[in-house]
Amino acid sequence: MPAKPTQINVTALWNESTKHPVKLDVTQFDNFVYDMSRCIKCKGCTWVDHIYMPGAKFTTKCPSATRYLFDAYGAYGKMRIGYALAQAKLDWTDKLLEIVYACTLCGACDVGCKRNLDLEIELTLEALRVQAVKAGKGPMSAHTEIAHSIEKKHNFFGSPHENRTKWLPQMITPAVKADVLYFVGCAASYKNPEIAQATAKILDASGTPFMLMPDEWCCGNTLYSVGMVPEARKLAHRNVEAVKQTGATTVLTSCAEGYRMWKVDYPKMLNISTADLGFRVVHLVEYVEELIKQGVLKLAKRMDAQLAYHDSCSLGRLSEPWVPWEGQRGWMGIVEPRLQRRRGTNGVYQQPRDILNSIPGVKLLEMPRMKENTFCCGAGRGTREAFPDFALWAARQRLEEIKEVGAEVLVSACPWCKNNFAHAITQDGERVTVLAISEVILASVEA
Amino acid sequence: MAISKEAFKVLESIVGPEYISDDPAVCEGYRAGPGGYECGLGYERVMTRVPACVIMPRTTQEVQKIVKVCTRRRIPYVPYSTGFYGPRSHPHVRDALLIDLKRMDNIEIDEKHFFAVVGPGAIYSPLQEEAMKRGAYVVIGGGGSQASVIANLIGDGWSPLSHRIGLPHRRILGTELVLPDGELLKLGSLAQQDDPFWGEGPGPDLRGLLRGYTGLRGCLGIVTRMALKLLPFQPERLEPTGVSPHTTLTLPERRVKWINFTVPSKEAQVKAMFEIAKAEIAGAVTKVPLFWRAIAKAECKEEFWDIWGKENSDTIKNFHIVRVLLIGFTSEEQMEYDERVLMDIMEEVGGEPRRTRPTDESWIKNADSAGMWLMCGSYVSLDYVIETLSQATVHGEMYADLKWKYTPPLMPDFGDPGWFQSFELGHQGYSEFLVYWDQDDDTTGVDHFYVETSKMNIRNRTYTSLLGPHQPLYLTGPKYGPNYHKWLLKVKDEFDPEWICHPPVPLAHDVFMEQAAWMKPLKDWKAPKKLP
Numbered sequence: 001m002p003a004k005p006t007q008i009n010v011t012a013l014w015n016e017s018t019k020h021p022v023k024l025d026v027t028q029f030d031n032f033v034y035d036m037s038r039c040i041k042c043k044g045c046t047w048v049d050h051i052y053m054p055g056a057k058f059t060t061k062c063p064s065a066t067r068y069l070f071d072a073y074g075a076y077g078k079m080r081i082g083y084a085l086a087q088a089k090l091d092w093t094d095k096l097l098e099i100v101y102a103c104t105l106c107g108a109c110d111v112g113c114k115r116n117l118d119l120e121i122e123l124t125l126e127a128l129r130v131q132a133v134k135a136g137k138g139p140m141s142a143h144t145e146i147a148h149s150i151e152k153k154h155n156f157f158g159s160p161h162e163n164r165t166k167w168l169p170q171m172i173t174p175a176v177k178a179d180v181l182y183f184v185g186c187a188a189s190y191k192n193p194e195i196a197q198a199t200a201k202i203l204d205a206s207g208t209p210f211m212l213m214p215d216e217w218c219c220g221n222t223l224y225s226v227g228m229v230p231e232a233r234k235l236a237h238r239n240v241e242a243v244k245q246t247g248a249t250t251v252l253t254s255c256a257e258g259y260r261m262w263k264v265d266y267p268k269m270l271n272i273s274t275a276d277l278g279f280r281v282v283h284l285v286e287y288v289e290e291l292i293k294q295g296v297l298k299l300a301k302r303m304d305a306q307l308a309y310h311d312s313c314s315l316g317r318l319s320e321p322w323v324p325w326e327g328q329r330g331w332m333g334i335v336e337p338r339l340q341r342r343r344g345t346n347g348v349y350q351q352p353r354d355i356l357n358s359i360p361g362v363k364l365l366e367m368p369r370m371k372e373n374t375f376c377c378g379a380g381r382g383t384r385e386a387f388p389d390f391a392l393w394a395a396r397q398r399l400e401e402i403k404e405v406g407a408e409v410l411v412s413a414c415p416w417c418k419n420n421f422a423h424a425i426t427q428d429g430e431r432v433t434v435l436a437i438s439e440v441i442l443a444s445v446e447a
Numbered sequence: 448m449a450i451s452k453e454a455f456k457v458l459e460s461i462v463g464p465e466y467i468s469d470d471p472a473v474c475e476g477y478r479a480g481p482g483g484y485e486c487g488l489g490y491e492r493v494m495t496r497v498p499a500c501v502i503m504p505r506t507t508q509e510v511q512k513i514v515k516v517c518t519r520r521r522i523p524y525v526p527y528s529t530g531f532y533g534p535r536s537h538p539h540v541r542d543a544l545l546i547d548l549k550r551m552d553n554i555e556i557d558e559k560h561f562f563a564v565v566g567p568g569a570i571y572s573p574l575q576e577e578a579m580k581r582g583a584y585v586v587i588g589g590g591g592s593q594a595s596v597i598a599n600l601i602g603d604g605w606s607p608l609s610h611r612i613g614l615p616h617r618r619i620l621g622t623e624l625v626l627p628d629g630e631l632l633k634l635g636s637l638a639q640q641d642d643p644f645w646g647e648g649p650g651p652d653l654r655g656l657l658r659g660y661t662g663l664r665g666c667l668g669i670v671t672r673m674a675l676k677l678l679p680f681q682p683e684r685l686e687p688t689g690v691s692p693h694t695t696l697t698l699p700e701r702r703v704k705w706i707n708f709t710v711p712s713k714e715a716q717v718k719a720m721f722e723i724a725k726a727e728i729a730g731a732v733t734k735v736p737l738f739w740r741a742i743a744k745a746e747c748k749e750e751f752w753d754i755w756g757k758e759n760s761d762t763i764k765n766f767h768i769v770r771v772l773l774i775g776f777t778s779e780e781q782m783e784y785d786e787r788v789l790m791d792i793m794e795e796v797g798g799e800p801r802r803t804r805p806t807d808e809s810w811i812k813n814a815d816s817a818g819m820w821l822m823c824g825s826y827v828s829l830d831y832v833i834e835t836l837s838q839a840t841v842h843g844e845m846y847a848d849l850k851w852k853y854t855p856p857l858m859p860d861f862g863d864p865g866w867f868q869s870f871e872l873g874h875q876g877y878s879e880f881l882v883y884w885d886q887d888d889d890t891t892g893v894d895h896f897y898v899e900t901s902k903m904n905i906r907n908r909t910y911t912s913l914l915g916p917h918q919p920l921y922l923t924g925p926k927y928g929p930n931y932h933k934w935l936l937k938v939k940d941e942f943d944p945e946w947i948c949h950p951p952v953p954l955a956h957d958v959f960m961e962q963a964a965w966m967k968p969l970k971d972w973k974a975p976k977k978l979p
Contacts, residue, residue, distance in 0.1 A: 007759035040483040042817040050592035050813035051694040053572035077476025096472040115692040116817035
């Protein structure tokens, strides 16, 4: 028997071990083989954090695993499937594509896993879609149509490009040059003008000069989300350069998906840090909360209503800034240099709550699943287009929570969430009103 | 041969097309490994198979029908609740049907009579929350809040909160079991009427067959419904706070409080536990491995090793902690009394209270087993032993000594003697030994260590849990009996004459010994040439 070691030198053990290069790059599937191989089926990706488990109802936070039930649809199944693909032990089929794409990429799995472990689940799921596209199997046909629209018309809907600024109210004229650039996004430009208009009016009411992009194009969220990285990267380059040309120091969005693209996925695709974009990215709720704190904006008009706030995934758990990282994995899976993992801890959770709570008369009710444990609305990241029934089902799950807490108004900070909820409400004749947070803020600002 | 189209159609007619699949991608999602409890070891690599088909019943009647089809058509099947228990809860033979029970997740509480009735898909944390809303609690087993309540109760099912009540047979009440041939067996008072309030019921108590000490991994049938005892708790809310990963329950300090004590020696540790138990105070009394503290402090794997790398065999040897959970079950005054008694005991044994956070993130609602994989990526609890309190500590030291031989590939833990604690108010001492490794290393040593621990337990006559379903039955059976193996195999033959329910359990580890060439040098016991 060898001598009993009385102490270890971790650095020496790591130096002497076999090491493998690893990079947080979703275009190379091999980067995530370790993460796939270490999934332990605790299903922390699916259950609501046990500390916050609300009881026998609303126990899960993963729409895909909850709707489709088979383990393959949870992150634990996808990690195993991904591992088999990486080992060339599984072939792409229509069912496999469905498993990979019938998922909102909402990040619930990632923060759930990272409560205890260091596995990069969200990036692995993104890489799985990139792999599907590389294999010539993905994305889904609905996504390809969107990609065509974006290429031809520079927007998600295939609407005429020249209609992009039609939402602008007559009484508001954006500045030609300003520190704040409002990136409106496709949804608010074409389908939800009320959100764009409310945002512009709030900025106007606070005395914030703002500009628009001289020629705004789609942010590319769907392209990136379905694995079409080269196409999405082209847009990232184009849009980031366009902002830099304007000299704006702040890009403000009223869309959670767009916010995540600008703040996280653009830097990810461009292999730079969020801090190195050359401008800061804020969502309207962050900006308004600052204005309220500074006393610049007052939400004085009373609103007697019971509201519930829905945390949009891309504003909450998916919104922590991006820092590129590459290194080596060695002894016991330790990586060097040190990696600051994104665990969803510092998402934008409190600001919208503080805003709503500051409105006189508002009673803010929390749903059983909130903040990092929120159940996704079901719309995002290409889901509603390819799997409309699934998206509708997910929205209905959330509306059950609204009814459970007795709220009259569901407030969201993303047009995609708002539209999906509105669709479910219309379909089912529910007696709930869904509003964008910009609309709620504006209603309290205006005298 | 895969499950035939004809058989598939019959099964599909039971549950509907939405709840059955033989698609290769869907089935791949049910693979045991490569990661998880006991995964990455030879047993997982050699003994597990991806199922040929997965089916998700909703009711006991559907389970019965499925099982009858399997019996008639000789389709091997495996009951599966969450899959967290690693390879031993996954198919071991080709062309098996995996019966995923997650849709059977009912939780009903009988508030008046203080019990809950659950299905095999129900996990612990929702049950605990429902119990606490009613001034009650359940013991969430060390398997964690994500474990199936039923699977955990018939498999393991204990935690530091077992200090007051002990092993789960005391908590299992009326139970419903679908036998391997599809017949429904009702245990306890359920056998007489549809009221599961009593576990034994009139006549022989069959819970021992179902559970024994650590269960039979579903090889004797499928539990589809179980009532379990709720235990009275205190009324104040334990408030969830924080954002992941820093989520915790803030404790109402005048009613619930953890206090950690350092004591001067192992003997003092044991004496303190005995005295606390004799005084009938506390909700939990435990000593946990020192590296769990490092896990709790670390933000990530790398930070864990920064912290753990500072320890050495002396710091481990000289670190004696007793962790006590006080609960004011009846009143604040009761807890004040308990605390005074506790402080008197600690003064007597030389214990010093340490600063302890007024929170719980590890045992009451979130038995945090998932954190076990943080530092190395691979983990299994290699043994659980019930002894007297004083013997439990001896067991841990024996283990630690044997472990040196297999370190590496095992994680260097400098001889930490594992986890031990009081059960049933000190009547039993519980010892659990946990091992960690990196599955990318050569794991032959871990496979060997597994069997060597059995031999060590046999030599030292410790009451191990690692019998048939975890170790070679022909190694352990003759030594714990002398004919435990014959008895168990007769029971299996009686319940499941065709061996279609989770084959080849309870002889799975024996089969592994035959199939893994690297295990042969360790085989120094007699076994039949032909195994099922």
